[in-house]
Amino acid sequence: MAGSIYGKLFTISTWGESHGKALGVVVDGCPAGIPLCEDDIQIYLNRRKPGQNAYSTQRSEADTVEILSGVFEGKTTGTPISMLVRNQDQHSKDYSDIAISYRPGHADYCFDEKFGFRDYRGGGRSSGRETIGRVAAGAIAAKVLETLGIKLTAYTRSIGDYIIDYDKFDENEILVNPLYMPDKECSEKAGSYLKEVMSELDSIGSSVECVITGMPVGVGEPVFSKLDALLAQGIMSIGAVKAVEIGDGIEVAKSKGSYNNDNFYMNAGNVAKMTNHSGGVLGGMSDGAPIKVRASFKPTPSIYKEQKTINKDHEEITMAIKGRHDPIIGPRAVVVVEAMCAITILDLLMVNATSKIDNLKKIYEN
């Protein structure tokens, strides 16, 4: 699994399994001089914590983060920042039946084929708890971006057929909303629907959006490390994501050029666009408008309903998955999407710093 490292200059290495001793991340390449303490990280981790409301698993992890290196006298030193969260509330017994069965919609079968065996406890490395490292690193990235005037806002956009009404978008609602939706009315309907789904022992899909404002123009490295290409990698790498869209997303496949093109104009002396179908990305680089990215999450594959499948010995069996699991992934993944966007954008912002000789002169000439 040589795939747990992400980023070119701001580089993260995540590690840990659901029921191992701990999970964490090493952040290499964080610029020195950023004020940072454990609270900065904890705020983000709390947003992905289980047991927050009626819809999420009752597993109650404290998920307390410890910073082990890279910070001195309250500031980042430029050396690797290692962060760790100990696992506490593991009910390994709940998962004992999955040791030999291949759960539909899960990676059990793939893991066994790839590695010869797997840590089956709680899904091992493919558990949602894997995202702890991403979120801790994302909290740091977001803090650096904030210093540079860049802000990220992520939220649940839809649950099943319940989609937020953008006319009722209330940013302040997001963090107090049990489903992290910016539209309270929609969230209430979605909440009722969720209970219905739960009563059917089933789960449901959802979508999450992230909007990033304050971007300098030109961030992104054509042709393979374009801003949208790396956002797509970063977000698609989150468990259960099956689609990534930028700006108008799949709608562009039906649009005409005269509609889809955003016309430039001057707004109080600044370059601006009349529309933002591009979602803030042109030719793989930021165009100055808000970046808009959307992820579609599949329904939680763990359901209480009985399903047909096979076991390790390739015998056909039926199974109903026990244990604690959320009926929906999106809301708890909102902060993960935000984290991956923050990490990706900061990394590209750092790479872009050397795009022209004038930038190098600013830094190296007295």
Added chain:
Amino acid sequence: MAGSIYGKLFTISTWGESHGKALGVVVDGCPAGIPLCEDDIQIYLNRRKPGQNAYSTQRSEADTVEILSGVFEGKTTGTPISMLVRNQDQHSKDYSDIAISYRPGHADYCFDEKFGFRDYRGGGRSSGRETIGRVAAGAIAAKVLETLGIKLTAYTRSIGDYIIDYDKFDENEILVNPLYMPDKECSEKAGSYLKEVMSELDSIGSSVECVITGMPVGVGEPVFSKLDALLAQGIMSIGAVKAVEIGDGIEVAKSKGSYNNDNFYMNAGNVAKMTNHSGGVLGGMSDGAPIKVRASFKPTPSIYKEQKTINKDHEEITMAIKGRHDPIIGPRAVVVVEAMCAITILDLLMVNATSKIDNLKKIYEN
């Protein structure tokens, strides 16, 4: 632009501008012993060549590829394979007006902000001709994959509202169809519609799909270099792509778990799935079923219609883009999507070769 390199073990470095002397690619890390000649590459390049039909630009480039290194006595040697296509038919005068204007929907403005200036001729590096390097490299990757029993099939799925009927899917139609559609009837309707759009001096969006069969199970490196994550990067990095979907794609956001989960069963002694909503990827690894990936292309941003925009001096202007440009991107990009899938999958297949000690023993023990 430190972004023109892609892949970890099978690594490609593409280069070249629309109106420069040439375009090309260096492929590093191609396994030795693969039979390879220029015809193998030319077949792929011909699929993206302009001037093939009534709907594509009349620019008639020969686009003849030359292999400069890495092949000896008809086989790859394991050393870098350099390939080059000379530019021939450049009408630089056609583009002279864009030297100072920022075309809507194009990256002109972003390039100037990022690098201080840009090669404006024919769009420079952001031209569709940039994909020549991708396709040449993809032809090699596809050949290696073929050796291992893996096959890629890409095609145009939709043009505007015209979507292929999967019941009429005819694989043999694809390469003879002027729009690279596998459904002749749909393609005829889409063709008429395209002419209508052209008469309006406008352009239209489209979508492209790629299906990969014969995959071993377990290919893909969680958690950041998952199979779907890297396919998303590779495909989103193609110009004009605004969405990437795997399997059911955005539909999963509305699905229930009991529907979305693919049940495993035994089929004549082999592990199989009853459905393939996952699109062949579970937990970021291949699950043995066909991989299904879809890209949504925005309409060609270059349109003959007059548009409002600004110029380099930040003055508001109007412009109608002259020169030769296709009214649609998808069909000519079919082979590019296929190429990026081939490159991505081969690279991950190579990385996966060292996933367990038993594999290393197979290679190093006598």
Added chain:
Amino acid sequence: MAGSIYGKLFTISTWGESHGKALGVVVDGCPAGIPLCEDDIQIYLNRRKPGQNAYSTQRSEADTVEILSGVFEGKTTGTPISMLVRNQDQHSKDYSDIAISYRPGHADYCFDEKFGFRDYRGGGRSSGRETIGRVAAGAIAAKVLETLGIKLTAYTRSIGDYIIDYDKFDENEILVNPLYMPDKECSEKAGSYLKEVMSELDSIGSSVECVITGMPVGVGEPVFSKLDALLAQGIMSIGAVKAVEIGDGIEVAKSKGSYNNDNFYMNAGNVAKMTNHSGGVLGGMSDGAPIKVRASFKPTPSIYKEQKTINKDHEEITMAIKGRHDPIIGPRAVVVVEAMCAITILDLLMVNATSKIDNLKKIYEN
């Protein structure tokens, strides 16, 4: 400091400062199926532990390693292996004077210029304790290599002018020798000399060699990731190393071709070389003979003698460095050299696994 990650497929991310909470490493890409427990790591860490003999610092760290992830039921799972060693015996007060002074031969001044400030306690990230992560990762690499029949032997070759006599080379002496020398007689003389140096409040240089046997032929990736090139990077990256030599090393600059060339011959049906001036590397690839690499370590820069230097405010001062420090670096670095060789070689061995299509067929064809 985006430089704490090393390796392409077997990738390590080290972290931690001398007086921070802990130090450690994340190993990504370790093949699955290797038996591994904390004792395997501890044996290696004990070899670099301080306080082992009369010549090393009396700082007595337990340096107990904890494996936090990536191992299940006693075997590596293929997921990242996180390892941690808590710091215990920090006498931060001993180092308070270096907070504002730039010690000659140390990186204090460079750190301040690069990052704006530094964690000065015990040298922070530039302390020898940084190597804990390297050694822990190296222990794993060595174990994988052992499985494949490859063995590493490292030892102190010289201390000042005292160089081992290869005719008296005794491999069994190394691990019981207080200076990790394979020649007891030489070690005793060197030991007396060391005491002399210590009594002068001074320090002395040394050299360390590593020999690797059992290598398959052809490991190493020309032209930049050659076996010797990456060994050079890996070993030169160890603090205080100022020279890396392969085989005959600097002596080749004075040799004639007729002497330096190793003649091939057949030995009981196997390809062999009559001499090994190449040190087992030809054209950047292993040639089947033992790999021989040598590192020259500068004397410990921390000395008790009074030295002239400047402080943070650029005032000229004199200082005598207090605290605990070894009078020599080589002996405690023997295991670090071995670790860097193991990591480098395993990584290249994994990359080499995909060098030819026949290898891929061995793995992917049934």
Added chain:
Amino acid sequence: MAGSIYGKLFTISTWGESHGKALGVVVDGCPAGIPLCEDDIQIYLNRRKPGQNAYSTQRSEADTVEILSGVFEGKTTGTPISMLVRNQDQHSKDYSDIAISYRPGHADYCFDEKFGFRDYRGGGRSSGRETIGRVAAGAIAAKVLETLGIKLTAYTRSIGDYIIDYDKFDENEILVNPLYMPDKECSEKAGSYLKEVMSELDSIGSSVECVITGMPVGVGEPVFSKLDALLAQGIMSIGAVKAVEIGDGIEVAKSKGSYNNDNFYMNAGNVAKMTNHSGGVLGGMSDGAPIKVRASFKPTPSIYKEQKTINKDHEEITMAIKGRHDPIIGPRAVVVVEAMCAITILDLLMVNATSKIDNLKKIYEN
């Protein structure tokens, strides 16, 4: 051979074989805005061209470089710069006998084992001609560095036992000297000796030094991408190099700390060091003093003298290598060492640009 790519931000991909159609390099990530033309490159390539004097092979390649992309209106655009040199004077017949024999001191045997076969003409990828790509890329890097006030000076330091006298060091002599030595007297003696060696049908080793002045302090990324570590990789990756030394090099193994430490002092308001035993590198970062690096080259392995060896069928044979080959490698490699230093240092300078938040603010804040 997934090893032909070097550098993190300033990234080069070299390609080409001795007797293939051409050799070249793609430079990705060069900052935009650097004036560049083919002459800038040609000047460097001419320094490594064969047939320059009595001591080098009479093969007379024009080695004319063509820039194919990445430069517009005389300046780098920030997009990949592709450069190509066509091969002309290939006498393939001269090499026909090495097709089946394994030359001592060469990589023939290793190539066959690694890849199954090899392009044996003129040594294929392991020929000295491989360095054309390095030198072309190095010419660009040196030009960028010059813009920032950094200058590189490389020269032949020794040939056999003839070592330059530093008291007679004349920088202006280097480029006019037939052996690229800065000491005319020494060069004349070395030249006579060389003729003697040639008359014996033998070859001789040599050493090359490079000095870099004008470095900012703090360049280099501990702990694995330290300045000296990457210089070691870059230089050791040059064919025939068997040792890399920084500053005092192997002499440090015999030095005392009180001698080896460079004392800091203030020189006209600037931080300076009284000595430069460190060779300008402390803790893996530039310390402001001139960087001094030395490479030891083995004698040319191709000699006219008869040698014992084996062939492809593992039969013992004798062979005398025909064809044209230099009796010494160092002098023609001087420009290659300089090129690798330039590339390495520019890359690290670019990475260092994001080491602290203040740097990012300089670039992104208005």
